[in-house]
Amino acid sequence: MPDTQVPDMVVARLPLYLRTLRYLESAGIEVTSSQDLAARLGVSSAQIRKDLSYFGRFGKQGTGYETANLRSQLEKILGLDRRWPMILVGAGALGQAVMHYAGFYERGFYIAHVFDSDLAKLGHDLAGFVVRPPEEIPACVRENDIRIAIVAVPSEAAQAVTDELVDAGIEAILNYAPMSLTVPRRVQVQQIDPVVHLQHMVYYLTGATRSSPPA
Amino acid sequence: MPDTQVPDMVVARLPLYLRTLRYLESAGIEVTSSQDLAARLGVSSAQIRKDLSYFGRFGKQGTGYETANLRSQLEKILGLDRRWPMILVGAGALGQAVMHYAGFYERGFYIAHVFDSDLAKLGHDLAGFVVRPPEEIPACVRENDIRIAIVAVPSEAAQAVTDELVDAGIEAILNYAPMSLTVPRRVQVQQIDPVVHLQHMVYYLTGATRSSPPA
């Protein structure tokens, strides 16, 4: 079974499965089942089995899945059997918070270089990173084979920075600016905007006339 | 047209529409159309019109939508014609980054109280917030009518903190811990986990054999 064309929604769920498997593994739980995972994630067990079936057969009838094995299989499928370097653009408050975030390294990513257009920031100080001017992005990306960038600049600058990143050959962008970015189809973009999630939830907090939250 | 039961996916998109409308408004663009919004957001214009139709009629044939009007209508629909106080649990590195995030206040939210179980943190220092012990959460929530909480504690503590928040009457949780939370159905949960998004994108960066990214 080759890549029969996996729906993007399925791909999007794999990291959630992976996260739970890591947790189970760290808790010493060596075997799990689609039902157990489903309960922990709040989805249906059929969905988990169906999702996994796009990539192969990882379980054993009557038993379930070996936690460590499925975890490692998912890592391989997602491309996490290596570590990915990223560049960070923006070394302001948000960018510095991103630099300090410990979760990247543990789960397959790390920040390799940091850029900011503020001349006052160029130096060694920030969280152990040397802040470099944006002009150096193209060479840095090329020389270090970097494919992922994090955008942590003010909204006003986000699209311009994105255009430069795309020109430099970046293929995936994690955007912390609260703004939709326009990119060519070959470039992946994902958005981190906590306020969008708050606004979504607040809808269900308003009025008793309001429809009830989704299952 | 009352609340015919709006699909959650539609509700989830409203904040994105709102974000773009705010941008247009700030750029002095007074009129827009479903086509213009669609192009900016990378969705179809039919979807935007359909989504809006769940809530009423906001446009004018032949012309489009008045930016400021549609923005304000969406705010009303989402429940953003007021400002929502939140409590933050966790005053470590992540919690402090959340405290410093300027985007909440501008878009309808603010952190009213901060809690941390670390005795060393109790005090005034952090970003202008007085850090209080978690025992005070229930009274604080009750007395101040707080319905939203942000969880920014280590993964190991996240579920326990969540259970306490639920008991205290919290109805919506924004979770920064990289971990699925289990809550009663009446409670909203949304997750912020940048690594999940990176892992999702990386799938499309691996191998030429790989299916191409979604449109």
Added chain:
DNA sequence: TAGATTGTTAATCGATTAACAATC
């Protein structure tokens, strides 16, 4: 064996899109 759980197919359900009459 009896009990459990997978992998998979077919049925259901829901979301997106296409298309167009209404109308500004």
Added chain:
DNA sequence: TAGATTGTTAATCGATTAACAATC
């Protein structure tokens, strides 16, 4: 008026679920 765009319906498309034979 001619041109444009909405709001809405019906058709399409795709994702989720139910169910069960296979099998550990």
